[in-house]
Amino acid sequence: MTRVWGEDGALLGGLGLDPAALAALEDRTAREARLPAGAEIVDAHVHLGRDADGHELGAEALLADLDRRGIGAAVCFPANDPGDDGQFSLANWVVARAAADARGRIIPFCRVDPRRPGAEEAMARAGREGARGLKLHPVAQRFRPEDPAVVLVVRAAAARGWPVLIHAGFGARALAEPIGMLADAAPGATLILAHGGRGDARALARLAGTRPRIMFDTSLAALPDLVALPPDRLCFGSDRPYGEHASALHLVGAAARLAGWSDAEFRGVLAGNLRRVLDGGT
Amino acid sequence: MSADPLDLARLHAALAQCEMALVRRDNVAAALLAQAARHAEGLPGGDLVAAAARLVRAVDVGGGESAERAARKVAQALCRSALQTTEAALIGAASGSRHG
Numbered sequence: 001m002t003r004v005w006g007e008d009g010a011l012l013g014g015l016g017l018d019p020a021a022l023a024a025l026e027d028r029t030a031r032e033a034r035l036p037a038g039a040e041i042v043d044a045h046v047h048l049g050r051d052a053d054g055h056e057l058g059a060e061a062l063l064a065d066l067d068r069r070g071i072g073a074a075v076c077f078p079a080n081d082p083g084d085d086g087q088f089s090l091a092n093w094v095v096a097r098a099a100a101d102a103r104g105r106i107i108p109f110c111r112v113d114p115r116r117p118g119a120e121e122a123m124a125r126a127g128r129e130g131a132r133g134l135k136l137h138p139v140a141q142r143f144r145p146e147d148p149a150v151v152l153v154v155r156a157a158a159a160r161g162w163p164v165l166i167h168a169g170f171g172a173r174a175l176a177e178p179i180g181m182l183a184d185a186a187p188g189a190t191l192i193l194a195h196g197g198r199g200d201a202r203a204l205a206r207l208a209g210t211r212p213r214i215m216f217d218t219s220l221a222a223l224p225d226l227v228a229l230p231p232d233r234l235c236f237g238s239d240r241p242y243g244e245h246a247s248a249l250h251l252v253g254a255a256a257r258l259a260g261w262s263d264a265e266f267r268g269v270l271a272g273n274l275r276r277v278l279d280g281g282t
Numbered sequence: 283m284s285a286d287p288l289d290l291a292r293l294h295a296a297l298a299q300c301e302m303a304l305v306r307r308d309n310v311a312a313a314l315l316a317q318a319a320r321h322a323e324g325l326p327g328g329d330l331v332a333a334a335a336r337l338v339r340a341v342d343v344g345g346g347e348s349a350e351r352a353a354r355k356v357a358q359a360l361c362r363s364a365l366q367t368t369e370a371a372l373i374g375a376a377s378g379s380r381h382g
Contacts, residue, residue, distance in 0.1 A: 005356040007352035011349040015340060025330060025333055025360065054346075054351070223370060223373065224373060243359075250363055254370040258370060
């Protein structure tokens with residue numbers, strides 16, 4: 001399988017495009033990240049399955065993408081495909097099966113809709129299937145982060161030792177106050193705000209200054225936001241299949257140079273910070 | 283020699299428009315990328331923008347076929363990489379003027 005910028009090279013060739021030339025640009029972009037030698041890389045943000053918006057990624061294609069960029073593992077959770085029960089049960093199971101087959105390269109998170117009945121039962125089921133974290137999407141599932149039902153599932157995740165990855169990108173609502181309320185209502189929870197919190201970046205950066213368990217992933221983040229955030233709060237991510245790995249690595253490489261991250265800080269962003277959170281630390 | 287911040291700012295504004303047009307599958311992306319490619323000539327990431335402009339000329343950006351979706355996603359990735367390159371140059375220039 002030839003992958004080019006995260007897409008099928010054969011499809012591009014069929015349009016009369018030059019996959020080799022596009023791959024050369026991709027390779028150069030990834031090289032410009034200037035990663036620390038031999039650094040472990042773990043992707044904190046990947047959707048598996050088919051989303052209601054048409055985006056799709058399967059485990060085989062993901063593993064090919066990881067191999068292409070020397071990425072060891074990826075946190076994966078379902079696309080926006082809540083299924084008949086509205087609680088992503090089938091999609092969570094598919095991710096769990098992919099993780100079981102991938103021998104540690106897929107780290108499964110489950111996804112639920114906190115405001116629909118059965119969210120905690122869905123989390124328990126996913127836990128039995130191997131889930132190691134929770135993904136919440138306030139825009140797709142139309143809930144407010146500070147909603148009492150959200151607090152309950154976040155507390156339940158914390159009780160399991162799971163981090164909670166929350167969409168914090170595109171969306172009209174201000175996020176800092178609601179996320180602050182959620183963090184205060186579930187003080188044991190580690191919250192990973194996706195996309196560098198670009199949906200409300202400046203206010204969320206201030207909030208994180210007073211909430212040590214708030215982290216950010218770098219997927220499809222804005223470079224100025226990553227430069228401004230402390231590197232020990234950042235976890236590398238791609239948002240596959242919305243983003244891809246070459247530009248995701250290029251982004252953190254640019255942030256590292258502009259912010260002056262040390263070698264150890266850069267390695268932390270690429271994998272160490274996420275490993276620490278998955279192991280129950282902050 | 284570092285790029286003129288005004289040229290970088292112009293390109294940055296153009297690329298942000300291109301990226302959103304591609305996300306929204308709007309056919310105006312082809313015209314916006316052609317314009318951005320002119321702005322990008324001689325600047326860091328200019329070849330990424332040129333490749334994205336060529337790509338969207340060759341496909342229907344609003345198309346729903348698998349190949350068209352793949353091409354649109356590659357154009358987005360090229361555009362995003364160019365935007366990041368431009369932002370890095372701008373931030374670097376701003377830091378230099380703050381500290382210089």
